Amino acid sequence: MNLDKKTLAELKTRLLKEKAELEKNLEQIAKPLDKKSGDYETAFEEIGTSKEDNATEIEQYSDNFSVETVLEKKLQNIIQALQKMENRTYGICEKCQKEIDLNRLEANPSAKKCLKCE
């Protein structure tokens, strides 16, 4: 890998920051099932028992569910990127096994594939 220590440390800092932000956002709409792997479950908020309340609950749940799914996916990508840093496999394309362009990693530190394979 041609990433120097300084660049790697910078990318790691950015990943950790993004991870903390995502966790904060997720915790507003979901319960953590397994924090280590970034697994969350959308919270179902009880508003009331009338038909209208029930409809609102379901609507809110499905809104939260879509947001939760996106955030969870992002969080899991970041967790995997951090694990790869530990295993020294960070910055390698999952498909062609070539090094991912540094510009691409700078733009998206949790990128798993190179531009060609994406």
Ligand SMILES: [Zn+2]
């Ligand atoms: Zn590739």
